[in-house]
Amino acid sequence: MNYLSTRGHADRKRFCEILLEGLAPDGGLYLPETYPQVDTATLAKWRTLPYAELAFEILSLYIDDIPAADLKAICAKTYTAEVFGTDEIVPLRELEDGVYLEALSNGPTLAFKDMAMQLLGNLFEYELARRGAELNILGATSGDTGSAAEYAMRGKKGVRVFMTSPDGRMSPFQQAQMFSLQDANIHNIAITGVFDDCQDIVKAVSNDLAFKRKYRIGTVNSINWARLLAQVVYYFAGYFQATASNDKPVSFTVPSGNFGNVCAGHVARMMGLPIQTLVVATNENDVLDEFFRTGVYRVRAAVDTHETSSPSMDISKASNFERFVFDLVGRDPAKLRQLFVDDLGLTGSFDLSADPAFKQAAERFGFRSGRSTHADRLAMIRDTEKRFATLIDPHTADGLKAAREQLTPGVPMVVLETALPIKFAATVVEALGEEPARPKKFEGIEALPKRVVQLPADAEAVKAYIAQHCD
Ligand SMILES: *Cc1c(COP(=O)(O)O)cnc(C)c1O
Secondary structure, eight states: OOEEETTOOSOOBOHHHHHTOOSOTTSOOEEESSOOOOOHHHHHHHTTOOHHHHHHHHHHTTOOSSOHHHHHHHHHHHSOHHHHSSSSSSOEEEEETTEEEEEOOOSTTSBTHHHHHHHHHHHHHHHHHHHTOOEEEEEEOSSHHHHHHHHHHTTOTTEEEEEEEETTOSOHHHHHHHHTOOOTTEEEEEEESOHHHHHHHHHHHHHOHHHHHHTTEEOOOTTOHHHHHHHHHHHHHHHHHHOSSTTOOEEEEEEOSSSHHHHHHHHHHHTTOOEEEEEEEEOSOOHHHHHHHHSEEEOOOGGGSOOOSSGGGOOSSOTTHHHHHHHHTTTOHHHHHIIIIIIHHHHSEEEOTTSHHHHHHHHTTOEEEEEOOHHHHHHHHHHHHHHHOOOOOHHHHHHHHHHHTTOBTTBOEEEEEOBOGGGGHHHHHHHHSSOOOOOGGGTTGGGSOOOOEEEESOHHHHHHHHHHHOO
């Protein structure tokens, strides 16, 4: 399998080459040259496989530069009941007739990002050992990504993590999760500033090519193809649990920010998994909902990006969206560049409303969308607790609200549960007046010793810290 760039670069790469890279050299995103097709006989074979074996089957269609036995061992080591809490790994539960929650948040940091990041940690360790190389991951987080990356990379040989976060701005639980890690290869850096300052620092350091090369700086952001690929697996696993046979369509609703999660659903659908509809759920930061309703993609300015009670979906632009649009415009890189380089670069938006391609988003690719507000989330958390005795987090509540607006009789609707309520306790308390239950392993973590340094919002200070802590 070869990978190409959405922006038309002539190079073709293999999986392990793009594993440790971010953007393609021309600024595009990597995609497989073709989507492997899965027929009904294959689906029948896969239906009864344990999760780790299903992951191996799907990953092997996209990865041909890791020996099969090694890839199988990596999958088996990653997706265990010990790490994810159950043998099913992503158990499905029915809320009411035809509406399901797929649990993706029982990994180490209680958000769905563990599903991909745990695999990435093991792939990185494998590939770095094979090359005899090291990698220093530099990241910026306002919560879920940073902790998922740290728990995936802790103790891994050849990898260090330098994770910046805005000082004092994460929830106490999130801070405790990250800062209580005592592993020598994990470095928490609290920046005096806001999340954008952290992102600017990461950008500034990555733009210093000499520094980047000397200190082998890498990232684990959501545009990484391996993360997306890992997420494809749970669409298959969810489908098998929601159906008794492989001729039944299923729809999925996905709480969305950077479009990484739902893009994996798109890939699963392109492979031939019988997905009827993919519902993109947004909060007040509705750049994606606006696109699917109107055909206009309009990136928001910082002042128009709202701080909401589903903060992991508070985005101004959706960094994975380019992958889907590439397929939408018939994989035409010139057209893609016109939209993402020329139009977005000049005006901050592009408009496909009059383009026949836009109709395809719904008709051919099955996309719908929905939007919710803080009041919707509170109402959804209350209703779900009251009627089904089930506690959901605010992001999953965004999903459930959008899902209810898109139900089709006879077609199961699977809502992806992207975090556990304990991670966003304040909003759950606001809705219900009570604290969500806390898994045993997280009891009292706020009181544990914290391992974090404070640095000013200055890229030079962060560079000096990295230089000091590399060997
Ligand atoms: C990251 C995240 C999302 C958004 O996922 P994308 O892949 O960026 O669309 C939604 N909910 C939670 C809890 C998250 O951590």
